[in-house]
Amino acid sequence: MLCLKFVRIFAPSVLCFVGMAAMTGANPAHADNTPVVEITAKRFAFSPNSITLKRDQTVKLRVHSEDVTHGFFLRPLKLDEEIPAGETIEVTVTPHEVGTFMPICDHFCGANHGNMNMTIVVE
Amino acid sequence: MNRPDRRSFLRIAGSSLGIGVLYSAYPAALTQGEANSMFSALGRETGEKVTPFSFVQLSDAHVGFDGPPDPLGTKAFERAVEMINGLPQRPDLVLFTGDLTHDTEDKDVHIQRMKQFQEISKKINVPLIKCVAGEHDAGLDGGALYREFFGEGYYSFDHRGVHFVGLDNVSRAKPEVGGEQLAWLKKDLARFSKSAPIVVFTHRPLFDLRPDWEWFTSDGDDVMNVLGNYDNVTVLYGHIHRDDEHEIGNVHHFAARSLIFAFPDPNGASGPRKPVPFDKDHPFKNLGIRTVNFHGGSQAASRAVSIEDIELTAREFRNINGIQQMLREPAV
Numbered sequence: 001m002l003c004l005k006f007v008r009i010f011a012p013s014v015l016c017f018v019g020m021a022a023m024t025g026a027n028p029a030h031a032d033n034t035p036v037v038e039i040t041a042k043r044f045a046f047s048p049n050s051i052t053l054k055r056d057q058t059v060k061l062r063v064h065s066e067d068v069t070h071g072f073f074l075r076p077l078k079l080d081e082e083i084p085a086g087e088t089i090e091v092t093v094t095p096h097e098v099g100t101f102m103p104i105c106d107h108f109c110g111a112n113h114g115n116m117n118m119t120i121v122v123e
Numbered sequence: 124m125n126r127p128d129r130r131s132f133l134r135i136a137g138s139s140l141g142i143g144v145l146y147s148a149y150p151a152a153l154t155q156g157e158a159n160s161m162f163s164a165l166g167r168e169t170g171e172k173v174t175p176f177s178f179v180q181l182s183d184a185h186v187g188f189d190g191p192p193d194p195l196g197t198k199a200f201e202r203a204v205e206m207i208n209g210l211p212q213r214p215d216l217v218l219f220t221g222d223l224t225h226d227t228e229d230k231d232v233h234i235q236r237m238k239q240f241q242e243i244s245k246k247i248n249v250p251l252i253k254c255v256a257g258e259h260d261a262g263l264d265g266g267a268l269y270r271e272f273f274g275e276g277y278y279s280f281d282h283r284g285v286h287f288v289g290l291d292n293v294s295r296a297k298p299e300v301g302g303e304q305l306a307w308l309k310k311d312l313a314r315f316s317k318s319a320p321i322v323v324f325t326h327r328p329l330f331d332l333r334p335d336w337e338w339f340t341s342d343g344d345d346v347m348n349v350l351g352n353y354d355n356v357t358v359l360y361g362h363i364h365r366d367d368e369h370e371i372g373n374v375h376h377f378a379a380r381s382l383i384f385a386f387p388d389p390n391g392a393s394g395p396r397k398p399v400p401f402d403k404d405h406p407f408k409n410l411g412i413r414t415v416n417f418h419g420g421s422q423a424a425s426r427a428v429s430i431e432d433i434e435l436t437a438r439e440f441r442n443i444n445g446i447q448q449m450l451r452e453p454a455v
Contacts, residue, residue, distance in 0.1 A: 106298055117395055
């Protein structure tokens, strides 16, 4: 199971990065020292296309769309977000199960939409 | 006979192993006399007596697609039309379960693709053709262009005592039906008894078949909760470009193959989905047509149905030889 806290941010914001990264692709950033992982969505890929998280460790995923509206969906981690064009959403997750997961864009965004995915490894 | 509340009074037989699927509605587990009596009672709900008939499901033609998984464009679609027209028993109708066309951001090009779809499909010699949209038809513009060509995104109609419901789980861009359509569905089905024969046709699966391949509908459970109130429901869908059959509660789900290229078996496959590569020596491999024919009579319970799978071969494609036929055991 996963704990989620969702906040929509309507413009990219500058974060203060402090501390050490606890997982691949993560920056300890928020005032509460919760690591932040920045993800960019742009037709038809997420960047980075793979991140690694630690089991039972809370992290904030900040997903920014550089072009059109995208989705960010992952059933096992109960992620089901919509990222409006040019905006950023933030979701807090605490993965409790080890494994390899594949979030997808589930908001149809064009011809290669079906190939828009990334990997989240929880170890 | 009283209220027709007995299960399996009518079966929608057929599965999708080919270019298209031919389904037959027929009496099952009943004698001819029982069937006639029950069908007459059911007829009072739809205004028409239930009588045996057959229909075809086609899906995912992607007219306008031109890529490595299938460089032949509309050839399989056109061949499917020929095969349907050559069937010994003319189907009553064709249901097309989405992705009639391939998406493009050029509206004029998309218009041409929809016109091309209509030009090919109008050659099908059936009295009635009904469609629902796929995400490649309707995902980029909320279904506006699709509705200009094909009418409402969701609707229902009755045919020979069977209630057909077309559902739209693509126009909201995300894989969902939405509250407005769900409310309409409840209202649409309210007049029917628990035993009414219902066929739902839609694009995406209404259950979690493979969510990480986007083979699901996010509010599919809400739809199934509505359909779960009825004993004789068949759901036909496309999207997954392969045959599939699931039984969930009282509801039977069948997927049809694509008319453009196939996806692999999701069971055991890890990582992203990838189309089955095009085989130039067998351009229609995995494509074909399944026919299901009801022979009628009192033996309808088991073996009165014959199923024939016909696979197109490379030789057939080159017009050198006839089609290769494979007979399989009845699935019902």
